[in-house]
Structures are given as structure tokens and as C-alpha cells.
Amino acid sequence: EAQVTQNPRYLITVTGKKLTVTCSQNMNHEYMSWYRQDPGLGLRQIYYSMNVEVTDKGDVPEGYKVSRKEKRNFPLILESPSPNQTSLYFCASGPGYEQYFGPGTRLTVT
Amino acid sequence: QKEVEQNSGPLSVPEGAIASLNCTYSDRGSQSFFWYRQYSGKSPELIMSIYSNGDKEDGRFTAQLNKASQYVSLLIRDSQPSDSATYLCAGSRGGKLIFGQGTELSVKP
Numbered sequence: 001e002a003q004v005t006q007n008p009r010y011l012i013t014v015t016g017k018k019l020t021v022t023c024s025q026n027m028n029h030e031y032m033s034w035y036r037q038d039p040g041l042g043l044r045q046i047y048y049s050m051n052v053e054v055t056d057k058g059d060v061p062e063g064y065k066v067s068r069k070e071k072r073n074f075p076l077i078l079e080s081p082s083p084n085q086t087s088l089y090f091c092a093s094g095p096g097y098e099q100y101f102g103p104g105t106r107l108t109v110t
Numbered sequence: 111q112k113e114v115e116q117n118s119g120p121l122s123v124p125e126g127a128i129a130s131l132n133c134t135y136s137d138r139g140s141q142s143f144f145w146y147r148q149y150s151g152k153s154p155e156l157i158m159s160i161y162s163n164g165d166k167e168d169g170r171f172t173a174q175l176n177k178a179s180q181y182v183s184l185l186i187r188d189s190q191p192s193d194s195a196t197y198l199c200a201g202s203r204g205g206k207l208i209f210g211q212g213t214e215l216s217v218k219p
Binding site for chain 2: 101
């Protein structure tokens, strides 16, 4: 089944404790991206990658890191999470801008 | 001014009517546009993409793009209660994908 998977789906953590949210796609897509969705602010792009070893900042990259060492994987790293990073996170992939979204990761930072 | 703007709604239409969802964008460099549907508690899913001026039809959905006026619209014909969702407009700029805040659509039986 063609899909984008994210793990974990739910995560509660404390301020400053490094975490990684994994994202994997099995559709051989070039473009992968991370978004956060917050009430009243909509869906905002954090980082995107148009190919292996190529990553670029989206509109809200502060406090996040990504890497694209393999085509299928695009992990999101929060080195020192803060409460303002509490949000719903989506990973997406696509042959271009037409994105297919993962199921989401709900992150709470206390 | 937000780069991609939508009325947040809610937009309420009766079953069988045409629902019209609108989106404007500020950056003339935006080249391609997309409509996503998001049911409550679910991920966004792509329903339409449009790259050039004019209309693009797919079943009950028609996307319209007017680059001179910088607006994109989505028409849903014969609206069904199952169309009730939030509709997200997105535009590409450089490598980025910029989303509007979404319009909540409610189709009443």
C-alpha cells in the first residue's frame, strides 16, 4: 500500500529533551516536507526537501532540524523542544508539489 | 497580508447546491495551486491541482485560476453532506508550498 508513515503518532515530552519524529514514504517521491498545524494559524511548512541531501527552510524552521540521507526517509528533529512547539505535525511527500500527507503526530511539550 | 488567503467560513450550503470556495494570493511568482480537503481529525488530502489560467474539471469539482486577478476558486457541484470538511488552498513559490487557513464547508441535508 502506497503511504506516508510517521512515528510516533502521539508524544508528550518535557522542555529541552531532544526528540525525533520519523517519516517514511514508499512511493519513491522526490519531494518531502514537514508541516505544523495550529488553530487559527493553519498549516505552515517547516522544512522541505526536493531530493536526497537537499533540504531547505520553509516558513517556520526555527527550532527544527531535518535530514534527507535516503530518498524514503525525512526525520524531523527537535534538539531542545519548547512549549511553543506543541502542535500537530504532518509529514508529506509527492512527485512535486502535489503532496500526500502522513497521519500526523500530535506533540505536547510541557 | 497573508500570502494565501481564504475566508475561514463556515460556509453552509444545502445538499445538492453548488459550493463556491475562494482563495487569493499575493505573490505573482506563485505558479501552481492546489486544493486539499481535510476532514476533522484527519490529514489533508489532495483533491485538485491547477497550473494554468482557466478551469479544470474533475467529476463534481472544478478549479478555476485567474493569475491576472490572483485568485483561485473551487466549485463543488451537487454538494453532499460527505463534502463537509475544511478546504485548504495552497500555492507554490520557489520550492515552498504555502497554505491558506482553510474554509470550513458544511453541507446540510
